[in-house]
Amino acid sequence: MKLYYAAGACSLSPHIVAQEAGIALELEKVDTKAKRTASGADYWAINPKGYVPALVLDNGELLTEGPAIVQYLADQKPESGLAPANGTAARYRLQEMLGYINSELHKTYTPLFKPETPDAVREERKEYLRKRYALIEQHLAKHDWLVGDRFSVADAYLFTVTNWSRHVALDLSEFPALLAFQKRVGERPKVQAAMEAEGLLKAA
The missing domain is CATH 3.40.30.10 (Glutaredoxin)
Structure with a gap:
């Protein structure tokens, strides 16, 4: 492939x-x-x-x-074990999380990479991201991973998207569990x- x-x-x-x-x-x-x-x-x-x-x-x-x-x-x-078996409740939870990252996080970053984006829009998008990350923070404060008790494809996606924060000056310091997650994933060989x-x- x-x-x-x-x-x-x-x-x-x-x-x-x-x-x-x-x-x-x-x-x-x-x-x-x-x-x-x-x-x-x-x-x-x-x-x-x-x-x-x-x-x-x-x-x-x-x-x-x-x-x-x-x-x-x-x-x-x-x-x-990167994705639960098809047809299981856990697989739908995985798809739920992938959809959330895709629509609420991934696409919200897009205008932040464009230099022509007005400052007001830039700040509004950052605030939107912080609100969406707050939900993930609540989950990661109690669980190491997004779905189940092991690393999954959803974790790879969240890690990738959240890495963009440093390139667009998005401060995520209010989310310690998220930052710990990023470190945990980033240390995987x-x-x-x-x-x-x-x-x-x-x-x-």
């Missing part, structure tokens, strides 16, 4: 999941502004949506959207391997 990614973007989430599951992926970096891949290909021709991640399956089909990709990868190695491969960490 081949993962099209941009360093530190939401594509880091499936990259982490693949590492955790022991799935070898071919990686190709995408210039998301120029819409060209590292090999010079037109990314629009590969993924008409124009953004990452995109996963080319072994049968040649293209799968897009991070929440779908991470579940697909987890299901390739169910023994990894497979997470570090994915980040190192994307040039986000210096090789030891």
Whole structure:
């Protein structure tokens, strides 16, 4: 399988999941502004949506959207425990959390990366994020992980998105459980391997 990614973007989430599951992926970096891949290909021709991640399956089909990709990868190695079994209540809780991160956190960060976003909108979006993080903080104050009692694809997604806070000057110091979670996930060897491969960490 081949993962099209941009360093530190939401594509880091499936990259982490693949590492955790022991799935070898071919990686190709995408210039998301120029819409060209590292090999010079037109990314629009590969993924008409124009953004990452995109996963080319072994049968040649293209799968897009991070929440779908991470579940697909987890299901390739169910023994990894990265996603509860399909049809279980826990699986729907996982999808509930992936949906929340996708719609309430991920997309709220988008205008904060755009220099043309007015300051008033920027501050409103930051306040919105803090309100949404407050709910996650309540959960993480009592649990190490978002779903069940072990690391899952939802944790990989939250970690990836929350890492963006430092790039947009979003102060999360009021959320100690969230910050402890970020540290806990960031110390996982497979997470570090994915980040190192994307040039986000210096090789030891």
